[in-house]
Amino acid sequence: xxxxxxxxxxxxxxxxxxxxxxxxxxxxxxxxxxxxxxxxxxxxxxxxxxxxxxxxxxxxxxxxxxxxxxxxxxxxxxxxxxxxxxxxxxxxxxxxxxxxxxxxxxxxxxxxxxxxxxxxxxxxxxxxx
Numbered sequence: 001x002x003x004x005x006x007x008x009x010x011x012x013x014x015x016x017x018x019x020x021x022x023x024x025x026x027x028x029x030x031x032x033x034x035x036x037x038x039x040x041x042x043x044x045x046x047x048x049x050x051x052x053x054x055x056x057x058x059x060x061x062x063x064x065x066x067x068x069x070x071x072x073x074x075x076x077x078x079x080x081x082x083x084x085x086x087x088x089x090x091x092x093x094x095x096x097x098x099x100x101x102x103x104x105x106x107x108x109x110x111x112x113x114x115x116x117x118x119x120x121x122x123x124x125x126x127x128x129x
Contacts, residue, residue, distance in 0.1 A: 002060050005116060006048055008123040017053040020046055025084065034076055035108050041102050041118035047101050048119070067103030068096070076104055 014020070022045040030039045051060045070076045080100045087093035105115060 001112070001116075002048065005024070005045075005119045005123070006057060006060060006063070008120055009049060009052060010127045011052060013126070014049050014053050017050055018044070018054060020050045021084065024050065028077070031104070031108075035110075037110050037114045038115065040105065040108060040110055041115050041122060044101065044115065045119050045122050047098065050095060051098065054094060056098075060098065061094065066099055068099040068105070069103040069106050070100075073104075073107040076100060076107055080104075084098050088106075 015023075024043060027039070027046065031043050047058065052059065068079070070079055078108045080097065083090070083093050083097045083100065087097075090096070100117060
């Protein structure tokens with residue numbers, strides 16, 4: 001499911017993981033307020049970049065992600081923020097983070113087909129011509 005999106009990344013131009021996490025945290029409120037394919041896809045692109053930078057590519061590609069869906073969208077965002085805030089104490093934090101984030105479209109009623117298409121578009125626009 002994520003293979004095409006991950007393989008479309010230009011890994012030579014990725015920032016360090018902490019910079020990517022900071023950028024993700026800045027975008028996260030927009031995902032909540034906008035609830036659109038575009039804002040979610042930009043944030044998902046950052047999640048994929050973080051995973052690649054931290055060497056979680058095999059986990060994202062080959063282990064089936066078990067999305068963690070909470071009772072509400074608010075709770076989903078709270079859990080994501082909690083995982084990010086406590087990542088230094090949890091060596092499995094990226095697994096939890098990824099599972100929570102990929103479950104979010106269920107609360108936002110977004111189409112995975114549209115999300116994948118938008119992420120591919122984002123990555124293509126960032127690649128050298």
